[in-house]
Amino acid sequence: MLYLLDYGAGNIQSLANSLKKLGHEFAWVQTPEDILRADALLFPGVGSFGSAMQALHEKGFAEPLRAYIASGRPYMGICVGMQVLFEGSEESAGVAGLGVIPARAERFSSTDGTHGARKAVPHMGWSKAELVEWGDNEARASLGSRYGLSASAPRHYYFVHSYRVPFCEGVRDWALATTQYGDETFVSVVQRGNVFATQFHPEKSGRAGLALLDAWLSRTQAEPPSARHAVPTPASARAPTRRIVACLDVRSNDDGDLVVTKGESYDVRERAPNAGAAPVRNMGKPVELAQRYYEEGADEVAFLNITSFREWALGDQPMLSLLNVAAATIFVPLTIGGGIRDFTDPDGTFHPALNVAHAYFRAGADKVSIGSEAVYAVEQLLARAGGAISDPAKAPEEALQGDTGIEQISRMYGAQAVVVSIDPKRVYVDAEADVPAAHAASLVAGVDERPATAGQPARWWYQCTVKGGRELRDVDVVQLARGAERLGAGELLINSIDRDGSNNGFDVRLMDLVRGAVDIPVVASSGAGCVQHFTEVFAARSSAHGAPIEAALAAGIFHRREVSIADVKAGCAQAGYDIRLD
Ligand code: 1PR
Numbered sequence: 001m002l003y004l005l006d007y008g009a010g011n012i013q014s015l016a017n018s019l020k021k022l023g024h025e026f027a028w029v030q031t032p033e034d035i036l037r038a039d040a041l042l043f044p045g046v047g048s049f050g051s052a053m054q055a056l057h058e059k060g061f062a063e064p065l066r067a068y069i070a071s072g073r074p075y076m077g078i079c080v081g082m083q084v085l086f087e088g089s090e091e092s093a094g095v096a097g098l099g100v101i102p103a104r105a106e107r108f109s110s111t112d113g114t115h116g117a118r119k120a121v122p123h124m125g126w127s128k129a130e131l132v133e134w135g136d137n138e139a140r141a142s143l144g145s146r147y148g149l150s151a152s153a154p155r156h157y158y159f160v161h162s163y164r165v166p167f168c169e170g171v172r173d174w175a176l177a178t179t180q181y182g183d184e185t186f187v188s189v190v191q192r193g194n195v196f197a198t199q200f201h202p203e204k205s206g207r208a209g210l211a212l213l214d215a216w217l218s219r220t221q222a223e224p225p226s227a228r229h230a231v232p233t234p235a236s237a238r239a240p241t242r243r244i245v246a247c248l249d250v251r252s253n254d255d256g257d258l259v260v261t262k263g264e265s266y267d268v269r270e271r272a273p274n275a276g277a278a279p280v281r282n283m284g285k286p287v288e289l290a291q292r293y294y295e296e297g298a299d300e301v302a303f304l305n306i307t308s309f310r311e312w313a314l315g316d317q318p319m320l321s322l323l324n325v326a327a328a329t330i331f332v333p334l335t336i337g338g339g340i341r342d343f344t345d346p347d348g349t350f351h352p353a354l355n356v357a358h359a360y361f362r363a364g365a366d367k368v369s370i371g372s373e374a375v376y377a378v379e380q381l382l383a384r385a386g387g388a389i390s391d392p393a394k395a396p397e398e399a400l401q402g403d404t405g406i407e408q409i410s411r412m413y414g415a416q417a418v419v420v421s422i423d424p425k426r427v428y429v430d431a432e433a434d435v436p437a438a439h440a441a442s443l444v445a446g447v448d449e450r451p452a453t454a455g456q457p458a459r460w461w462y463q464c465t466v467k468g469g470r471e472l473r474d475v476d477v478v479q480l481a482r483g484a485e486r487l488g489a490g491e492l493l494i495n496s497i498d499r500d501g502s503n504n505g506f507d508v509r510l511m512d513l514v515r516g517a518v519d520i521p522v523v524a525s526s527g528a529g530c531v532q533h534f535t536e537v538f539a540a541r542s543s544a545h546g547a548p549i550e551a552a553l554a555a556g557i558f559h560r561r562e563v564s565i566a567d568v569k570a571g572c573a574q575a576g577y578d579i580r581l582d
Contacts, residue, residue: 002026002217003038005065005081007055013364015044015078017328018203022214035064039073040217044203045080047414049105049163050092052080066098072194076216079161082190082197091163101190103170105163110519112182117546119182120521122162122416122490125240125550126299126580128154129177129188129200132167140176147215148208149177149189155208156241156580157188157200158299158333160366160416162490164199180238204333204366206294208582241578242538243551244568245300245523246293246558250319250338251307253280258318260284261306262556264501266423266469268306283559287325293558294330296565299580301326301334302369302493302553304421308339309372309467313356320363327364336360337369337421337493340405353405354412361413369419369493370406372466375473377404378483382475390438392483400487410488415520420484421493423469424462424477424510435461441517442476444509449498462510469497477510478517485518492518493553496526501556503529506537511549515540521550528554530563531571538577 002019004026006012019026019042026042029035043065045052056062069075083089086097089105108121131144131151144150159179164186165171167178177189179199188199196216202209248260249268260283261268269278283289290301303326305319313319323336340360343351357368381392384399400407410418428450429435435443439461448458462477475483481492494514496507504527511524524537534552541548557563573579 001038002040002042003029003034005029005035005041005043005061007052007059007061012044012046013324013362014201014327014331014334014366015042015203017364018210018213018331019217021329021331022210022217024217029061032060032064035061035068038068040076041065041068041073042076042078043081043084044078045082045084047080047412048091049080049083049089049097050095051412052084053092053095053097056084062098066100069098069100069195074194074216075196077195077197078201078203079199082199083163083165085190085195085197086165089163100195101171101174103165103168105165107163108181108184114183117541118519119239120547120550121519122160122521123164123181123240124160124416124491124521125158125243126156126205127159127179127181127188127200127238127240129157129179129198130154131177132175143191144176146219147176147189148211155582157198157202157205157209157212159188159200159240160333161199162415182239201333203331206332206580206582210331239548239578240550241299241580242549242572243299243523244297244534244565244572244579245302245551245553246290246298246565247302247304247525247553247555248286248289249304249306249555250286250322251280251305253282258286258322260286260289260559262501262559265497266500286322289559290326291329293565294332297569297581298332298565300332300551301330303334303336304369305336305338306468309341311339312343312345312351313339313341314351314359320359323360323363323365333366334364335367335369335419336365337371337419340368340370340409341373342405352408354408357405357409357413357417361417367417367419367491368409369421370409370489371421371423371468373405374420374422374484374487374489375464375466375475375480377406377487378475378480379473380404381483381487382479390479391441392479393486395483395486404487406484406487406489410490415488415490418489419491419493419523420480420489421495422477422480422484422514423465423495423497424480425465425469425472425497426460427463428458428460432459435459439463439476439479441478442513444513446509462513465497477514481514481517485520489520491521491523493523493525499527502527503557505529505533506552508537508540511537512540515547515549516545519547523551523553524549525553528552528557530557531568534568534572535575535577538572538575
């Protein structure tokens with residue numbers, strides 16, 4: 001019997017879904033005895049290295065796991081399930097791993113030694129896993145080909161991690177494939193005897209990932225590599241592919257059904273002479289559309305529950321069931337946003353944001369996206385610093401009290417699981433001096449886009465909003481981006497209320513400003529109208545530190561079938577960007 005090791009954290013539902021899709025039966029490990037009884041064991045580790053090891057010890061799984069691996073029965077680890085095989089990780093000093101492989105995981109450097117440019121950490125997105133070149137290439141090629149791994153035509157897989165095991169002496173006999181991030185070569189697949197593990201998530205890697213999983217399941221006893229001396233792939237500067245994200249803004253229509261909607265500048269009602277009677281624009285059914293985008297090659301799918309600020313998200317069970325159904329057939333990362341916040345019931349019961357996130361992860365989400373609550377958290381961070389600073393990145397340690405949703409979810413599930421979604425609006429000013437001093441870092445100059453003065457040179461700064469753009473707050477986009485990173489967010493989704501639904505292109509100035517302010521990946525959103533808008537935003541490199549935009553999101557053009565995801569990807573690939581096309 002195949003057993004899946006689950007210790008209660010993160011999205012393991014997606015792996016279960018992919019096994020079902022591939023037609024394999026499995027059971028969940030409930031007790032240490034289940035591990036000893038398993039014929040094959042799959043460990044989709046989630047969370048931090050320390051929390052994974054702690055959970056293994058608390059549940060009495062650590063020793064049975066060592067004994068299981070030593071017995072020669074097939075083991076497959078995924079992500080942290082691979083890292084626990086090593087001696088330890090810089091992520092959790094003093095915590096010992098299983099010690100099966102004599103090496104340690106370390107944090108990615110946030111600079112690219114080759115180019116001196118900043119690079120985002122976590123490493124998040126689709127990168128190639130390249131077969132390590134052995135002395136006996138033939139044997140290695142034949143082993144790799146069983147898993148779809150090759151040196152000449154490597155495929156893309158989905159990664160999300162801040163720590164990696166460098167290709168080093170201790171892993172030479174173990175590494176089957178390596179991956180390049182910037183100037184770092186790290187181990188992305190290990191295989192020796194009965195042990196097989198991937199740093200990437202095969203269950204989130206579309207067809208290539210499913211094929212690899214199927215190969216492992218079909219022949220769970222792989223042969224040990226025959227050759228001894230591995231040579232790393234040459235170190236060339238490489239980043240994950242640029243990601244194309246399909247986004248579905250979801251809300252109830254006037255009949256109470258969940259529909260995908262899309263507006264302009266966040267107004268999702270149809271244009272009608274009598275504004276009061278205008279219905280919510282209905283672009284289709286959420287799961288159907290999401291499945292179409294997966295089939296068409298979307299690298300990620302995001303669902304945003306755009307009206308959940310009105311109620312408590314867990315009172316909103318349709319979103320959970322929607323996610324459950326979507327995750328059963330969509331094998332790329334899913335993000336869910338809207339209403340991730342602390343909530344107190346009318347009867348006084350307190351529900352932390354962490355509980356909402358937990359429910360979403362269990363239903364199949366890989367990341368949660370936090371909007372309004374992130375603004376309040378950064379305001380609080382600034383207030384706790386005594387109003388002495390305007391840059392939340394400089395907030396002292398004591399201002400971080402671990403009580404915000406971002407901090408708690410990030411600590412429990414890892415930074416890569418926390419996206420902060422920002423809804424900024426331009427505030428035009430006549431002179432530089434008109435920008436409040438605290439917001440000067442978000443001032444930019446460009447061309448006016450207001451109808452009455454369009455085309456004139458202008459200056460503006462970016463003010464953040466909450467509740468779907470309905471309320472302005474005294475925080476600018478740079479403060480929010482830096483504060484979110486300080487609190488533990490692993491990615492930023494940058495919308496633009498001015499460009500939303502306009503088809504006029506991404507606000508590249510805004511993206512450049514934000515990318516230059518942080519070291520975490522940035523997803524550009526709002527305004528995509530044609531393929532060129534994607535290549536435009538990908539061409540921009542932060543003027544502050546040279547880092548590019550990692551991903552671009554669109555909604556309206558995909559819903560209305562004006563441009564397909566395949567067209568966008570082909571256009572970007574043709575323009576020279578590294579894109580996942582398989
Ligand atoms: O504040 O944590 O409850 O989260 C609410 C979330 O819902 C936020 O991420 C916020 O951006 C989003 N949201 C709230 N109201 C709206 C609205 O449209 N009325 N949608 C809304 C924002 C942003 C993208 C959109 C892109 C691309 N939508 O999802 O799809 O702008 O559109 P385009 O390609 O058609 O231009 P919380």
